[in-house]
Amino acid sequence: MLKYSGILILALVAYWLSLSGYLDKPMLLILGAVSIALVLGLVHRMKIFDEETVPYYKVPKTLLYLVWLFKEIVKANVEVVKAVMSPDLEVSPTMVKIPASPNTEIGKTVFANSITLTPGTVSVKIDEDEILVHALLTEMSHPDGFKEMGERSARSIGEETES
């Protein structure tokens, strides 16, 4: 609890200072302190001080995952733009259920958001252990493609994977 609030205060101070850019205006610094206190009070009242709301120590892993995800996004974008701009507009919409491989809630959230973020696939419904995915092209709905994304998104938030 104390650890998480400490990390959160540090992160919020860095955030305010980098966005305002003024270190010598007392008015702005006081406003920043008031805002940080307000956020801490709210988080405390909501009782959400835990690993999921303060995951700052996992930032390097998450950044690595973002790099990989961006590569996938570029590939998928090119495929979708090709399909959309071809005169025939040949698409083959598919609905598939894929296993939600990450174990934690936040892992599933990252996984489902990654699926939606990649053009050509949108996660429509999330159950306990399955995600219903709508794919624009049938070849985008192969389970193998999702398996790697699921493992990587689980690892990106620090979850241990068995493989």
Place this chain on the structure above:
Amino acid sequence: MIISLMMAAGDAASQAGPGTDWSAILAGLRDLASMLSIAIGLFFVLGGTLGVLRLPDFYTRLHAAGMTDTLGAEMILLGLIIQAGWSPMTLKLLLVGLFLLVTSPTATHAVASAAHQAGLKPLLGKYRAPDPTATAEEGH
């Protein structure tokens, strides 16, 4: 921006030789890189718009909209970052990009999930654009 690039190129050409003005060349390259990046972004925004207009049903249109959100917006932001150089503005633009990456799939999922819960059936199977020369009427 194009004018400034041409001016930069002209400056660089006129000072060719031992005293080449590297800063002008670098500025020109920077403009070129950011223009290229913004052009790519605009291409994907155009693709997304075309997709929303051309695709047959709600769910398939979501995919096209997602294209505008991701590579379209991010490449335009990258072009702006290149223009901003090393300044606090770069950090703010990076944060905007990051927030976009987090919020846009959330919104897309909310819309898709709402449609699914309301019982909107997706169009499945193969789809081809109707041949405009075959018949005048369109089934929508």
